[in-house]
Amino acid sequence: MGLKKNDKYFMILSLTAAASLFLWQRYAKPQEGVMAVVERNGEIIGHYSLDDGQRIVFEEEGYGRNVLMIRDGKAYMEEADCPDKLCVKQKPVEKYGESIICLPHRLVIRITGGEAGDTDAVVGALKLSDEIKPSG
């Protein structure tokens, strides 16, 4: 192979960067990849990482206003001008499968992503909804 000295340095540098990035993701941030997906009328209108604290305003003609807050790895509805304000009263969501729904504005915030163990959460969520259905 005709690789020269600098070629090898570059390769080692890139491999080191890849390895350290990988380790950092694996161990320093186990919650990496947990996201809040926002849908209106079943259409995805945005997704936001729960790792970054932020305040997102959703305002659309005919649907009104919702303010979603992401803080400390949790998402909650800070304010809304819908009549019942059920979405604002709901407790913060952070785990796979959890959701906040603002029915009057047809807005759904769903938590997706995350790694191993999520299947249990999904099964748990499904079971929960099955339990709710007959009673409600």
Place this chain on the structure above:
Amino acid sequence: MKRKTAKMGLFLAFALILSYVESLIPFYFGVPGIKLGLANLAVILALYQYGWKEALLLNVMRVFLSGFLFGNLFMIMYSLAGALSSFFMMNLLKGIKGYSLAGVSMAGGVFHNIGQIVVAYFVTKTAGIIFYLPALLISGILTGLLIGLLAEEIIRHTRKEPMGE
């Protein structure tokens, strides 16, 4: 001049054929963005046989043409980001001593993927996308190196009949 125009046309056709072949290969490793980067073979050959202006022109043209032929506008944006950052890096390292053609191509592969992920970040506004970076760095090294070694072989075998001028 006429001869050079014809050669450039040939190079562009070569790059497009490579893009087409690439689009036929079902090459999916579970991480979006990993690909061979065959078309870069034409670009790096042009870079070494002609110069950066010709290679850059070839690079931009093949991105747009192959994008319209085999992809869509969205793909063109991603391709262009990768192609330009890769080209910038290759041209930079080519001017520095101690880098072989294969090494330059390898750096191109790595920076192609870095450029794409940066654009992907701004498009999706999702920090989680960095999750793909380690795999993309390593695939960039491998595919870039492979293309580079191939280009070295091609240049060695065509030296008897110079492609330049």
